[in-house]
Amino acid sequence: MKDELFLRGHRIPMTKEVVRALALERLQLENARHFIDVGAGTGSISIEAALRYPALDIIAIERKEDALRLLIENVQHFSCHKIRIKSASAPVPVDSHADAIFIGGTGGHLTEIIDWSLLNLHAGGRLVMTFILLENFIQALSYLSSPSVVEVTELDGREIQVGELTALGQGHYFKPNNPTYLLSCLKYSGQEVQNNA
Numbered sequence: 001m002k003d004e005l006f007l008r009g010h011r012i013p014m015t016k017e018v019v020r021a022l023a024l025e026r027l028q029l030e031n032a033r034h035f036i037d038v039g040a041g042t043g044s045i046s047i048e049a050a051l052r053y054p055a056l057d058i059i060a061i062e063r064k065e066d067a068l069r070l071l072i073e074n075v076q077h078f079s080c081h082k083i084r085i086k087s088a089s090a091p092v093p094v095d096s097h098a099d100a101i102f103i104g105g106t107g108g109h110l111t112e113i114i115d116w117s118l119l120n121l122h123a124g125g126r127l128v129m130t131f132i133l134l135e136n137f138i139q140a141l142s143y144l145s146s147p148s149v150v151e152v153t154e155l156d157g158r159e160i161q162v163g164e165l166t167a168l169g170q171g172h173y174f175k176p177n178n179p180t181y182l183l184s185c186l187k188y189s190g191q192e193v194q195n196n197a
Contacts, residue, residue: 001048007077009070014042015104018162019130019180023102026128026156026184029053032099036120037061038090038113039105043071043083050080058082059098063089063107091116098122103129110136111143118150123189127152130182137181144185151188158182 003017015023029035029049033056037046040060050058060075060083062068068087075083086092090106090113101117117127131137137157144152159181163174 001044001051003044006042006044006047007070007074008042009066012041012064012067012070013039013105014044015130016162016177016180019160019182020044020048022158022160022182023128023130024048024052026182027100027102027126029056029100033057034096034098035059036094036098036101036117038101038103038117039063039107040071040085041067041104043074043080045102045104046071046083047074047078047080050083051078054082056082057084059084059086059094061086061088061090061092063087094120098125100126100128103127106136110139114140114143114149118152118187121187123187125187126184127187128182128184130180132178132180134181137183140183144183152185153188154184154186156184 035049035056035058037060040046040062043060046058046060049056060071062071071085098121101121103113106113121127129140141157143149144155159179161179163176165172166175
């Protein structure tokens with residue numbers, strides 16, 4: 001989906017089209033039943049997931065009032081009325097385990113939200129996070145690699161930087177966007193060892 005389709009607000013974060021495409025690919029929602037979007041912002045991840053997979057049960061968590069208003073507007077705009085919006089700061093109680101969790105914002109509670117996500121994922125569930133600050137990416141990578149965290153597999157990182165074709169005088173150039181860092185992993189299920197044996 002193109003970014004221009006979403007209603008946008010002043011200074012409300014949105015996971016951009018190219019990053020969103022890779023995040024959704026990493027979440028592998030084709031066979032998922034329950035998906036949680038933490039720090040949903042404009043709702044771009046939740047909405048595209050809902051449109052691609054209509055049977056998917058989605059909870060979108062957002063704590064900022066202005067972002068919540070825009071999230072509600074976008075959900076109505078795209079008629080994605082099955083998305084359940086939770087006005088709260090994660091970590092929060094949820095009614096069932098998820099097959100996939102996306103973290104787009106943490107409000108300064110990164111490690112607590114990672115712990116909460118792994119606790120609320122089914123074994124074999126996928127966790128995907130995006131960051132604009134390299135320090136947050138490094139903190140999440142270090143934390144997920146530490147022995148004190150629930151074991152994860154398929155830990156993978158990507159730097160995504162895209163340029164947009166832009167007119168300049170009589171010609172064109174690719175105007176670079178700031179990089180986004182994506183981190184994904186699978187909650188250990190025990191199947192990985194059996195499958196590789």
